[in-house]
Amino acid sequence: MLSPPSSVAADRPAGPAGESDPDFVAFRDLVIEFGTGEWTVRALDRISLTFARGEFVCIVGPSGCGKTTMMQTLAGFLAPTSGRVEVEGKPVGPPGPDRGVVFQQPALYPWLTVEANAGFGPRMRGIGRAETAETVAHYLKLAGLWEFRARYPYELSGGMQQRLAIVRALANHPRLLLMDEPFGALDALTREKMQEELHGVWRRTGMTILFITHSVEEAVYLGTQVVVMSPRPGRILETIAVPFARQAGDRDIRAIKGSADFVATRERVLSLIWGMAHD
């Protein structure tokens, strides 16, 4: 249950070459502008950021800093005004199953059962029934949703709905998982549980994740790198390597979040964000 089934493993382009590629994802001088003429608003200003396969990159910043715009460009929902966004050296195309997206709202399909929602991607892509069922069963069990497979999304709690949205994205075996404030609508307790579970999924699968949040604590807890952005126009202020996600052993979320190291890192990121507020 902890390791992916054979079909999952076979699907993932793994290998030492890929693991060591520091430019697995690359934003190169990315500029995004909205509107035309004198109404042009620059949402992202020459963003450059690269990260390797297997990283858990968290983007934080005040609202209006363009973090969602950045993710939408990587997902393919937006085209760059100038600059490039690449995955494995190739410019990203329109949205596709290689880049799974989890939105702030689960955006599930209420007319489909939990199982059918989870298998939506493979079904659209014409993956065989047996293989889809196997993948879906694997991830539903991983997410603790297996016993709910015959239910409809509206019969699930908010946290379970968001877990299903993650399962739905994972069922396509994406190279990248993009998450746009996925836990923003959840209550504090559910949110921490989800953080722990997502951390577990990341450790077990070695998935590359780009995670957008407005919670600094969430970013420092989950991320291997925390990217701090400033608003209007969106720029990268600083990228900070964070050790907590990679710490070995069974981690107790409260112990980590209460540790002096964690608090210090969190305060450092917060002071960066506070600093720009006083500009």
Place this chain on the structure above:
Amino acid sequence: MELPAETPAVTEEPAVPARRTRRRPVGELRRRWVGRAGVVTVLLAWQGSVAVGLIPGDLLPGPIAVAGAFWHILWHGYRDTTLLFDVASTVGRCLAGFLLALLVGVPLGLWMGVNRVAAALFDYLVQFLRPLPPLSYMILLILWFGTGNLSKILLLFLTAFPIVASAAMAGVRGVPRLRTQAAEMLGANRRQIFLQVMLPSAAPMIFTGLKIALAAAFSTVVAAEFVTAHSGLGWMVLSASKYLQNATVLMGVVLLGLIGMALSRGLELLDVRLVHWRRVG
């Protein structure tokens, strides 16, 4: 009519999976009995008023007289028609016009929802027809298509069609952007997005349109039978009124009301089955 929103549910995780309750809650049962008691009270008061002479019985016959008219016409028919034939005529015309509107209106509305050119092309027609009182152009339809069923079915089609088409269009346009974006990133092509995401997303609103359209068609069919018909409940009511057979008139009115209720109840049941997520999703 709102589409089911993506509600940010923040409820606690249920320890035991909670099944959707299919049983009717006690409150609902009680409401039903209160409703039935209300109907019985009105009938009793009505009959009582007639019995003590508060209301002249020839102008407003009591429920017993109305039931008597029903019983008589059920067995002996009204003029040259049987009651069953009159009911079938009215319901048949209504359903024929309604189904025609469904078959034309839903595809056209969906097309207008996804295609700007189609929307521009048909929008004025639909918006013009929608508020237009059908009876205003009915006489033209009779002149062109005769006094038979064809002109009536076309009238009902023209009544129901703009309602169905605008509902389908609004349903498609109201599909939450996140739903189609999610489908795109999951690997669905445009055809799949339309059939598997937009169509079911629009279904609640399409069904709402169908319910309104059926009600509109039903009220129009009776009016149409007033103008020219040789069968149907509308015709029966008008004809009986000319002979001051008020019990028959009332019987027709009550029957029309009940049939109207049954028709919308039928659609409602279909709606609950097919669009099970409407209220909760």
